[in-house]
Structure formats: structure tokens, C-alpha cells
Amino acid sequence: MNNSVLLVSLGGVLASAAPILFAVIGETISERAGVLNLSMNGLILIAAMGSFAVALATNSVVLGFVAGAAIGGLVALVVAFASLTLGQSQVAVGFVLAMLCRDLSYFLGSPIMGKVGPRISQVPIPLLDRIPILGPLFFQQDVMTYLSFVLIFASWFFIFRTRPGLVLRGMGEKPAAAYIRGENVSRLQYVYAIVGGAIAGLAGPIYSLSVKAGWKGTISGLDGIGWIVLSITIFGGWNPFRAAFGSYLFAFLQWLGLVLQPSLPSVPSQVLQVAPFPLMILTLLLVNIGSAEWVDRTLARLPENVRRDISRVLHALNAKPPASLGEPFKKE
Amino acid sequence: MPNKTNKSPHKPNEPKKENGSLEKLQHPTEGGAKEPRALEGRDKEHRASGFLYQVGAVVFALLITTIVLLAAGVGPFQAYKAIILGAVGSWDLVSNVLVSWVPLLLATSGLLVTFTVGLWNIGIEGQITLGAVFTTWAMRAMQDSGWNPTLILVLAILAGMAGGLLWALLAGALKTFGGVNEIFGGLGLNFVATALNIWLIFGPWKRPGIASMSGTLPFDRSLWMPIAAGSSRLTPASLVIAIIGIIIVYLLLENSYFGLRLKAVGKNARSAYMLGIPTWQHMMASFAICGLFAGMAGAIQVTAVYHRLIPSISSGYGYLGLMVAMLVGFKASIAAPVALFFAALNVGSIQLPIILKLDSSLAGVLQGTLVLCVILGQGIRTQVQKKKRATP
Numbered sequence: 001m002n003n004s005v006l007l008v009s010l011g012g013v014l015a016s017a018a019p020i021l022f023a024v025i026g027e028t029i030s031e032r033a034g035v036l037n038l039s040m041n042g043l044i045l046i047a048a049m050g051s052f053a054v055a056l057a058t059n060s061v062v063l064g065f066v067a068g069a070a071i072g073g074l075v076a077l078v079v080a081f082a083s084l085t086l087g088q089s090q091v092a093v094g095f096v097l098a099m100l101c102r103d104l105s106y107f108l109g110s111p112i113m114g115k116v117g118p119r120i121s122q123v124p125i126p127l128l129d130r131i132p133i134l135g136p137l138f139f140q141q142d143v144m145t146y147l148s149f150v151l152i153f154a155s156w157f158f159i160f161r162t163r164p165g166l167v168l169r170g171m172g173e174k175p176a177a178a179y180i181r182g183e184n185v186s187r188l189q190y191v192y193a194i195v196g197g198a199i200a201g202l203a204g205p206i207y208s209l210s211v212k213a214g215w216k217g218t219i220s221g222l223d224g225i226g227w228i229v230l231s232i233t234i235f236g237g238w239n240p241f242r243a244a245f246g247s248y249l250f251a252f253l254q255w256l257g258l259v260l261q262p263s264l265p266s267v268p269s270q271v272l273q274v275a276p277f278p279l280m281i282l283t284l285l286l287v288n289i290g291s292a293e294w295v296d297r298t299l300a301r302l303p304e305n306v307r308r309d310i311s312r313v314l315h316a317l318n319a320k321p322p323a324s325l326g327e328p329f330k331k332e
Numbered sequence: 333m334p335n336k337t338n339k340s341p342h343k344p345n346e347p348k349k350e351n352g353s354l355e356k357l358q359h360p361t362e363g364g365a366k367e368p369r370a371l372e373g374r375d376k377e378h379r380a381s382g383f384l385y386q387v388g389a390v391v392f393a394l395l396i397t398t399i400v401l402l403a404a405g406v407g408p409f410q411a412y413k414a415i416i417l418g419a420v421g422s423w424d425l426v427s428n429v430l431v432s433w434v435p436l437l438l439a440t441s442g443l444l445v446t447f448t449v450g451l452w453n454i455g456i457e458g459q460i461t462l463g464a465v466f467t468t469w470a471m472r473a474m475q476d477s478g479w480n481p482t483l484i485l486v487l488a489i490l491a492g493m494a495g496g497l498l499w500a501l502l503a504g505a506l507k508t509f510g511g512v513n514e515i516f517g518g519l520g521l522n523f524v525a526t527a528l529n530i531w532l533i534f535g536p537w538k539r540p541g542i543a544s545m546s547g548t549l550p551f552d553r554s555l556w557m558p559i560a561a562g563s564s565r566l567t568p569a570s571l572v573i574a575i576i577g578i579i580i581v582y583l584l585l586e587n588s589y590f591g592l593r594l595k596a597v598g599k600n601a602r603s604a605y606m607l608g609i610p611t612w613q614h615m616m617a618s619f620a621i622c623g624l625f626a627g628m629a630g631a632i633q634v635t636a637v638y639h640r641l642i643p644s645i646s647s648g649y650g651y652l653g654l655m656v657a658m659l660v661g662f663k664a665s666i667a668a669p670v671a672l673f674f675a676a677l678n679v680g681s682i683q684l685p686i687i688l689k690l691d692s693s694l695a696g697v698l699q700g701t702l703v704l705c706v707i708l709g710q711g712i713r714t715q716v717q718k719k720k721r722a723t724p
Binding site for chain 1 (some may be wrong): 454505510515527561690711
């Protein structure tokens with residue numbers, strides 16, 4: 001009995017990681033193409049609000065999801081236009097959009113606040129859901145959670161095993177080389193930024209039509225998710241598998257915070273909710289510190305066998321961003 | 333300090349720098365390279381067209397907000413009128429605008445310094461929060477000591493500045509020694525600061541009886557920063573502090589050798605390094621200055637506005653300060669009026685839910701649209717000029 005409760009709640013962790021996964025992989029694709037979409041926090045909020053509004057008006061969750069993707073793509077288009085065509089700072093535009101879209105979703109969403117709308121339900125997969133342990137964990141989820149599993153593998157396969165994926169990787173590293181090889185870099189960057197934005201936009205409806213169904217304005221608990229998404233993208237080293245690990249780790253830690261709450265009555269729930277963040281900083285530090293010069297110098301002084309182990313760990317954790325991230329390509 | 337040392341190629345008054353500070357974030361090496369042809373007349377024309385684009389951006393932003401309001405089914409003029417009346421309708425409202433201008437201007441002042449070295453100090457929210465936490469700690473420690481209230485307030489504010497400094501140096505150290513981008517390190521530290529704040533309010537510093545979201549027990553009235561006659565909240569001392577603050581930043585950035593070197597690092601860290609300017613030390617120094625300002629903002633929130641620690645003590649002034657700094661193109665000279673305008677929008681929209689049943693986030697929509705349009709307008713302008721130069 002106790003075991004099955006645990007399994008169901010761990011299944012819930014997988015479901016609550018789904019929106020984060022979509023957003024992280026969308027951002028990964030965009031950043032792989034060299035476009036940093038810093039607007040993620042506002043993008044997810046406005047996609048959540050907009051898709052709930054559409055689903056409420058049309059009573060169709062499918063249209064809700066379409067709206068979420070469209071909104072995400074649209075926000076990404078603004079980032080791409082401002083940086084690729086107008087040559088403005090991606091950080092500046094992204095930050096402004098993060099603030100603007102957040103306030104816009106609160107403002108436009110106030111009439112539908114607290115309303116009960118359609119939501120997607122769990123679809124157990126016949127036969128597979130009977131498998132002990134794995135069944136309740138993986139095969140009693142809703143459609144979007146299944147899709148999130150697929151997305152991890154599909155995006156990894158696309159980025160690392162296909163030709164367009166090779167071009168995508170090359171574009172983020174050295175756009176000039178991709179250009180010389182006859183690729184229309186600017187157009188491809190637009191395409192990947194918008195596709196990445198649309199995938200990330202799906203995180204909105206996954207929240208508002210499933211994980212945290214409905215729209216509750218400032219108390220939706222969605223404000224801040226986008227910033228976590230951006231850190232997980234770095235932690236994930238722009239690799240879908242590592243990104244998935246980061247997303248599940250984060251969702252698991254948040255769940256752990258809720259579970260531990262009753263046994264730590266002196267700690268307010270808001271504190272445990274943010275427990276993953278210091279850990280996030282620490283991982284970011286570990287991801288980056290391997291490339292710091294003073295680390296090398298310090299390591300050089302350590303005895304050989306210790307040094308080898310430490311540098312191996314640092315090397316495994318290390319992740320390098322796409323070299324041209326944030327700098328639009330200009331042919332000249 | 334004399335500032336006429338002309339050894340560096342980065343002159344403080346390069347004409348192009350003034351209009352192109354946003355793009356500098358992206359092309360640190362561009363800038364002064366094609367300058368020699370910039371004649372006096374052309375410079376004037378340049379500035380005039382810049383002004384035109386800015387006006388255009390403001391008009392465009394108002395247009396977009398109007399469309400948003402129409403989409404929400406509200407008369408736009410009704411909404412604008414409500415905001416204006418909500419900000420300047422009475423002396424009490426005006427003094428509320430000034431009350432929120434002070435922390436916003438302090439945050440903006442600090443951010444101008446970090447922006448000058450090309451850093452995005454998003455961690456400023458946490459620095460404000462830590463300032464408030466340290467101030468509250470100092471006040472709690474001294475409130476029963478029987479010391480002179482002025483002395484207690486001064487020491488508490490200094491403690492707050494130390495708190496902001498500590499949190500900013502942490503972000504700076506993560507950046508310079510850990511390789512963690514200041515945006516993500518700062519964001520993480522913001523969340524940690526919020527958690528610390530809430531833990532203190534609900535834990536060790538909770539009100540006798542029951543802990544609540546309304547914050548810690550208010551301090552004794554004798555320990556409030558003195559309030560202006562005829563106002564309910566405005567404290568003249570904090571106004572003076574904020575104005576002195578922006579003047580210091582202006583002098584520092586525009587009139588000192590230190591400011592010149594900060595600019596050099598911000599424009600091109602590599603060549604600044606080659607010229608013998610210690611790069612990371614300047615970055616840390618700018619973090620430290622910004623942290624002091626942010627800590628001061630947090631200290632004023634505690635000693636002059638809320639008289640206690642509340643969960644949302646930073647009230648988003650850090651993020652809003654980033655928007656103001658972007659909108660003024662990182663120029664200290666016009667930061668004060670623009671910050672005042674933003675503060676007026678914030679205060680003016682507080683009454684919107686009561687008067688028009690509109691969400692008060694309209695202020696944020698207006699502010700965000702404005703900054704976005706100015707950035708886009710700047711981009712369009714550089715593109716148009718590039719085309720003009722290509723086809724003489």
C-alpha cells in the first residue's frame with residue numbers, strides 16, 4: 001500500500017517535470033542555434049494564460065495547446081527580430097519581454113481568474129500500465145507527459161544524429177562556417193528560435209490545462225519557473241538527456257520539499273519550495289568552474305592521483321555554451 | 333580628480349557612445365572606429381533623429397497599450413485618466429509617488445554602475461532584500477539599547493548597505509572566480525534571499541503569537557525615519573539620500589577617471605586589460621557599488637516605508653530599476669525623471685482595481701511596452717542609418 005502511494009507520487013513528479021522539460025528543450029534548441037531567449041519566465045506565463053483562455057472559450061484543449069505553441073513562437077519571433085534583424089542585445093529584449101509578458105498575462109488574465117475550464121486527463125496505456133512498478137510510474141500519465149518522454153529522445157536524435165541537427169550545432173558554434181557551406185544562417189536561426197519558442201510555449205498549457213489546471217493570476221505559482229528553466233538549460237549543457245536529468249532532479253526536489261514539510265513544522269513551506277535554488281547555483285558553479293584558470297593552477301599543486309580524479313569529475317560536469325550564443329551573425 | 337588624462341582611446345564624450353549604449357552590450361568593439369567623419373552638423377542631425385525615434389517609440393508604445401486596453405474591453409482614456417489622477421490627484425498621492433521613487437532611483441543608480449562595465453546585475457532584487465534583512469537585524473539588536481534614535485537609524489542603514497554589499501560581492505565572486513554568468517548566479521541568489529527573508533519572518537523573528545505574511549512586529553514609532561509634516565509616509569531624509577546617490581553616480585561615471593576606466597572595461601574588456609586596467613577588480617568594484625545602493629534601498633524600505641520586515645520587501649524595485657536603466661540608455665543624467673515617471677505609473681495604477689476593476693499590472697504593461705519599443709526603435713534607427721551610409 002505504502003509502496004503504491006510512493007509510486008503514484010513519483011509518477012506525479014514525472015508529470016510535473018513535463019512542462020519544465022518542454023521549456024528546457026525548446027530553449028536548448030533556440031540556444032543551439034545561437035539565439036538566447038531570456039524571456040522564458042514571461043513566455044510560459046502568457047502561454048499558460050492564453051491557452052487557458054482559448055480552451056475556456058472553445059472548450060477544446062487541443063486548441064488550447066495550439067494557442068500555447070503559437071504564443072511561444074510569437075514571443076520568440078520578437079526576440080529573433082530584435083536581435084537578428086535589428087542587431088539589439090538579446091539579453092535586453094529577452095529581459096524586457098520576460099517582465100512585459102508576465103504583467104500582460106496578469107492584466108489580460110484577470111477576467112478568467114479562478115474559472116474552471118477543461119483539462120486533459122490521464123490515459124493509462126493498456127497492458128503496459130499493468131507492469132509492476134513501471135506501470136504506475138510511466139504508463140498512467142496524460143498525453144503530454146508521454147510526449148515529454150518522446151521529446152527527450154526525439155530532440156537528442158535530431159540534434160546529434162541528423163544532418164539538419166549537425167547544421168544546427170554548427171550554427172551555434174560558428175555561424176560563418178555554416179554560411180560558407182551554403183546555409184541561410186539568418187533564416188535558420190529564425191526558424192529554430194521560433195520552433196524552440198513554440199515548444200517552450202507548450203509548457204504554458206501543460207500547466208494551465210493539466211499540472212496546475214486553471215489560471216490563478218499572481219498566485220498561480222508559475223512566476224519564477226522560467227528562470228529555473230534557463231538555469232536547467234545551462235546545467236543540461238545543451239544536451240537533451242542532461243537537460244532531462246536536470247528537470248527531473250528539480251521536480252523531485254520540489255516534491256521532496258512538500259513531503260518533508262510535515263516533519264519540519266518550523267520551516268515555512270515557502271522556504272522548502274525554493275530549496276532547489278541554492279542547489280542550482282551550486283551545480284552551475286560546478287558546471288562552470290572547471291574552465292576557470294585559477295582552478296587549473298590550484299589543481300596543479302595537488303598530488304597526481306587526487307588531481308586526476310578531481311579534474312575528471314570537473315570535466316564530466318563541465319559544459320560549454322554554443323560559442324556564438326547571443327551574438328547574431330552578420331555577413332560581411 | 334582631474335579627468336583630462338587622454339592616454340586612453342576611450343574619450344568620455346565620444347558622440348556615438350551616447351546614442352548607442354544599448355548596442356554596446358552586443359558589439360563591444362564597434363563604436364568609435366568609424367568616427368573621424370562625424371562632423372559637428374552631422375552630430376546635431378544625429379541627435380535630432382535620435383530624439384525623433386524616441387518620441388516615435390513612446391507614441392507606438394501608447395498605441396500598443398491602447399490596443400491592449402481595447403482588447404480588455406476598457407475605455408483607454410478612462411484608464412489613462414485613472415492612472416494620472418491616481419498619481420497626482422492629491423498631495424498624499426504625490427508623496428506616495430516620491431516614497432516609491434526613492435528605492436527605485438537608488439536601485440537604478442547602482443545598476444547604472446554595473447551596466448557601465450557591461451554587467452547585468454539581475455541579482456539586485458536579492459541585494460535589496462539582504463539590505464532589508466540586515467537593517468532589520470540591526471534594528472532588532474539596538475531597539476532596546478536606549479541609544480539615540482538617529483544613531484540607531486544611521487547604524488541600521490549602514491548595516492543594510494553591508495548586507496547589499498555582501499550579496500553583490502557573492503554574485504561578483506561567482507562571476508569572476510566561478511565563471512557563473514551574473515544573470516543566473518544573481519537569479520539564484522534572489523531566490524535564496526527571498527527564502528532567507530521568509531524563513532526569518534516565519535521563524536526566528538516571528539510576531540509574538542502567530543507568524544504571518546504581514547511581516548515582523550513593527551518597530552517603535554520613535555525608531556521610524558522622521559516623516560514630513562502633512563504627509564502620511566514621505567520621509568525627507570530618504571529623498572535627500574536618493575538625490576545625493578544619483579548625483580554621486582553621475583559624477584562617478586561622467587567625471588572621474590574611475591568611471592572612465594569602468595567604461596573602458598564595459599566597451600571592450602580585452603583591450604582595457606591590454607591597456608593595463610585591472611578588469612576583474614573593476615567588475616567587483618562595480619558590483620560592490622551597486623550592492624551598497626541596493627542595500628540602502630532595502631534599508632529605506634524597512635526604516636522609512638514599512639517599519640518592519642515583510643515578505644516582499646524589495647517590491648520588485650530591482651527589476652524595475654533594470655527597466656529604467658535600459659530605457660535611459662544607461663545615462664545617469666536622465667535617470668531621475670524617468671524613475672519618477674515609472675514610480676508615478678506604479679502608484680497611479682494601485683487604484684485601478686477599485687475604480688475600473690482592472691488589474692494593477694497595467695503599469696507593468698505600460699512600462700514594459702515602453703522599454704521594448706525604445707529598444708526596437710533604436711534597432712530600426714541603426715539599420716536605417718546603416719542603409720543610408722551604404723548608399724550615399
